[in-house]
Amino acid sequence: MSDVTRESMEYDVVIVGAGPAGLSAAIRLKQLDADLNVVVLEKGSEVGAHILSGAVLDPCGLDALIPDWKEKGAPLNVPVKDDNFYMLGEAGGVRIPNFPMPPLMNNHGNYIVSMGNVCRWMAEQAEELGVEIFPGMACSELVYGENGEVKGVVAGVFGLEADGSIGPNTEPGMELHGKYVFLSEGVRGSLAKEVIAKYDLSKGKEPQKFGLGMKEIWEIDPDKHREGSVTHTMGWPLGSNAGGGSFIYHLENNQVYVGFVVHLNYENPHLFPYMDFQRFKHHPMVAELLKGGKRVAYGARAISEGGYQSMPKMVAPGVALLGCSVGMVNVPRIKGNHNAMLSGKAAAEAAFDAIKADRSGDELTAYETEVREGAIGKDLKKVRNVKPMWSKWGMLPSLALGGLDMWTNSLFGVSLFGTMGHGKTDAAATGEASKHKPIDYPKPDGKLSFDRLTNVSFSMTNHEESQPCHLQLKDPSVPISVNLPKYAEPAQRYCPAGVYEVVEKDGQQEFVVNFQNCVHCKTCDIKDPSQNINWVTPQGGDGPNYPNM
Ligand SMILES: Cc1cc2nc3c(=O)[nH]c(=O)nc-3n(C[C@H](O)[C@H](O)[C@H](O)COP(=O)(O)OP(=O)(O)OC[C@H]3O[C@@H](n4cnc5c(N)ncnc54)[C@H](O)[C@@H]3O)c2cc1C
Numbered sequence: 223m224s225d226v227t228r229e230s231m232e233y234d235v236v237i238v239g240a241g242p243a244g245l246s247a248a249i250r251l252k253q254l255d256a257d258l259n260v261v262v263l264e265k266g267s268e269v270g271a272h273i274l275s276g277a278v279l280d281p282c283g284l285d286a287l288i289p290d291w292k293e294k295g296a297p298l299n300v301p302v303k304d305d306n307f308y309m310l311g312e313a314g315g316v317r318i319p320n321f322p323m324p325p326l327m328n329n330h331g332n333y334i335v336s337m338g339n340v341c342r343w344m345a346e347q348a349e350e351l352g353v354e355i356f357p358g359m360a361c362s363e364l365v366y367g368e369n370g371e372v373k374g375v376v377a378g379v380f381g382l383e384a385d386g387s388i389g390p391n392t393e394p395g396m397e398l399h400g401k402y403v404f405l406s407e408g409v410r411g412s413l414a415k416e417v418i419a420k421y422d423l424s425k426g427k428e429p430q431k432f433g434l435g436m437k438e439i440w441e442i443d444p445d446k447h448r449e450g451s452v453t454h455t456m457g458w459p460l461g462s463n464a465g466g467g468s469f470i471y472h473l474e475n476n477q478v479y480v481g482f483v484v485h486l487n488y489e490n491p492h493l494f495p496y497m498d499f500q501r502f503k504h505h506p507m508v509a510e511l512l513k514g515g516k517r518v519a520y521g522a523r524a525i526s527e528g529g530y531q532s533m534p535k536m537v538a539p540g541v542a543l544l545g546c547s548v549g550m551v552n553v554p555r556i557k558g559n560h561n562a563m564l565s566g567k568a569a570a571e572a573a574f575d576a577i578k579a580d581r582s583g584d585e586l587t588a589y590e591t592e593v594r595e596g597a598i599g600k601d602l603k604k605v606r607n608v609k610p611m612w613s614k615w616g617m618l619p620s621l622a623l624g625g626l627d628m629w630t631n632s633l634f635g636v637s638l639f640g641t642m643g644h645g646k647t648d649a650a651a652t653g654e655a656s657k658h659k660p661i662d663y664p665k666p667d668g669k670l671s672f673d674r675l676t677n678v679s680f681s682m683t684n685h686e687e688s689q690p691c692h693l694q695l696k697d698p699s700v701p702i703s704v705n706l707p708k709y710a711e712p713a714q715r716y717c718p719a720g721v722y723e724v725v726e727k728d729g730q731q732e733f734v735v736n737f738q739n740c741v742h743c744k745t746c747d748i749k750d751p752s753q754n755i756n757w758v759t760p761q762g763g764d765g766p767n768y769p770n771m
Pocket of ligand 1: 238239240241242243244263264265266270272273274275276277278279280359360361362406407408409411412413434435436437481483523524525544545546547550551556557558559560562759
């Protein structure tokens with residue numbers, strides 16, 4: 223498509239992604255100067271359609287951005303009332319009391335929300351201020367200026383032929399140019415990945431780390447529903463196979479968010495994160511809660527876990543990376559939305575100052591300084607060793623030492639461990655199949671647990687089948703010639719949407735990519751041990767259609 227001529231539109235700031243980071247940036251820009259031209263492009267069919275979070279929201283980001291959010295009707299309706307933490311074994315669990323937990327782990331003052339609905343509300347606030355928001359517009363390419371700076375994006379390409387060529391129904395899209403381009407694509411953004419590689423932004427930083435988060439919404443028996451209750455668990459069924467844990471949040475209307483996160487640095491390629499999630503719901507404590515209820519939605523999304531030491535440089539000429547495109551999740555708190563919002567606000571303030579000074583297309587270094595030295599950096603620095611400790615020493619030692627480290631960091635601003643490294647990428651952490659035992663997972667019962675494809679239908683995902691496959695294999699022979707013999711082709715198991723299959727055809731094994739099922743979690747792009755899968759955007763509007771995730 224590089225030889226195509228397109229119409230272009232000029233803006234002050236072009237924002238890719240209508241998540242909490244992108245929308246906060248848009249709102250702040252217009253608060254600072256109502257005359258700025260700001261556009262937000264979102265690949266989901268509507269704002270919120272691709273948003274998947276826990277979500278217990280720390281309102282500090284919203285407080286800073288829209289202090290009167292309550293009066294303005296923000297959908298933060300369920301304050302957290304009680305906070306429980308359990309260590310699970312197969313048949314029972316031990317409740318860890320709250321008092322040894324560092325204060326930062328306390329959820330008092332936070333809200334159980336649907337981040338999809340929060341983003342829908344934020345989009346309304348942005349539009350009232352005059353921001354242009356275009357959902358259903360995937361940004362598929364970056365546009366570079368004469369001096370190598372990012373000057374815009376290509377959005378709205380539709381109707382390409384399956385082989386990527388231009389056909390009778392092709393719409394070539396538009397170029398949207400900005401004095402600055404903000405990439406707020408969330409975890410493992412496809413354009414952010416290009417920018418990080420092109421400008422070598424990860425140089426000198428630890429590799430980014432990730433988890434795979436899967437989530438279901440359940441409607442449960444009103445007698446068992448406790449609005450405002452938050453429960454986290456660790457332990458069973460993952461045991462020593464992988465790090466991770468669960469969350470159970472009681473929101474409004476007898477609904478419960480049931481979620482499970484598996485750290486993607488697991489070694490055993492036979493691990494099947496989706497099946498661990500399904501198995502988790504059969505734990506007596508969880509089964510009792512869900513029995514008689516019904517699952518009404520399902521989705522999955524990667525979560526960034528590298529924290530402070532993995533944040534790449536976040537500015538390059540003309541472009542800034544925001545929110546989880548950088549990786550701003552506080553891992554022990556499982557919270558990143560507040561930092562995403564604060565990063566959007568900080569990027570907007572830096573761009574406003576730059577534009578006022580007649581600058582454009584350069585590096586917004588003031589933004590990077592604010593992130594590293596301001597509230598976001600402080601939030602992430604205190605917990606920077608929790609993830610590497612878990613990777614290195616396992617769950618129980620890291621619980622004790624991580625707790626101690628968070629206490630000393632919170633009280634005295636120092637760590638006894640300095641800043642620990644993460645070592646390998648999650649892809650490189652994958653071990654060979656022959657060195658690990660296959661895992662026997664029970665079959666889903668169709669009541670508490672479900673097979674993948676049935677659950678995927680509850681994500682309402684949809685992709686126009688005639689378009690090019692957006693899960694690009696750099697070398698199509700690798701899955702069968704390398705990944706299958708060496709790693710038992712783990713894509714068959716790590717994908718929570720059943721996109722990848724190895725099938726037998728005419729006596730030959732073949733790798734099949736059912737891209738129509740994709741829920742845009744990006745796990746394949748992260749975990750493929752050969753780093754052979756490149757996730758690029760499908761045409762706009764495709765993908766999941768989450769209700770109130
Ligand atoms: C299972 C799970 C549980 C979590 N629980 C919590 C929690 O309880 N509390 C909390 O605070 N945080 C939680 N987080 C983390 C939180 O979700 C992230 O920190 C937050 O979503 C980051 O916001 P963002 O705006 O950077 O990205 P996102 O929220 O991911 O938004 C990015 C947006 O950009 C769009 N987009 C991406 N690429 C393109 C493109 N090329 N063109 C157009 N649009 C594009 C996407 O469709 C999406 O709408 C959780 C995450 C997961 C996965």
